[in-house]
Amino acid sequence: MDETRTPTVVAIHVAKATRLPMRAVDAVVLEAGKGIVGDRYHGTRHRHVTVQSAESLDEAASVLGSEVPAELTRRNLTISHGVVPREPGVRLRVGEALLEVVRVAAPCRLLDDTIGAGAQEALRRRAGTVFRALEGGRIALGDAVRAE
Template identity: 80%
Template sequence: MDHPPVVSAIHLAKATRLPMQPKDEVEVEAGRGIVGDRYHGTRHRHVTVQSRETLDEAAAVYGRPVPSELTRRNLTISHGVVPRDPGTRIRVGEVLLEVVRVAAPCKLLDDTIGAGAQEALRRRAGTVFRVLEGGRIRVGDSVDLVLSPPAPRPA
């Protein structure tokens, strides 16, 4: 695809086991995460990002659709590979994010999607980011997956 990826879905949950709620737009705070989400204010797990393209690959392995909202990730982008290397940065709308780690698929997926979903999503479950620069993220915002790495700080 020639065009850059866009935010295709935004989901949050107010508490750990509550269902994810779709949003058209969210406020994201630097160093804190998405306002109103269960992980807002945690140390590093501010925003989770997954790719619809990767979910479709998981669905092919799983043999059934994998709905974005049932994976418990905050942002779903239209296509492309979400970076997984710690320290890598991406920009989503106004917001600058930095990779913390790969998001491991949780056991809850077998309950919400069906038996075998957790295994199908292994290595396809998205990435956990910390927020370096806050702002608003809206469905349809463009996503820059290839930002140049940060300049080294002078010693």
């Protein structure tokens, strides 16, 4: 992450079920060990929160030749800038919550249907990271994102 500026949360999206569209919200509550209350992955073993960078979406849009809307990637949190850590075990403090990297969030081929042909390839290595929630709390738009 860019050490000169602290990244912030610029978008939050949740979906109540796997096939339902993502909806934008101003804030969410995370439960430790469970994830975002009201999201489709709440209560799963490790996939509690997904995080992507707006800078990476801009890079993907450049490769694709068209916009890559944050909600269509199906990630929960979009941060303003910087590279989202991918190494398992790295921790981020986002708002009140403490998150730990589980794995890279691989883009699926369905993105070609929702965003446009070539979206899956454009998002490869830019699709964000899957985290587990170590400490719960509130995350809201504008919250700082810091490595711990």
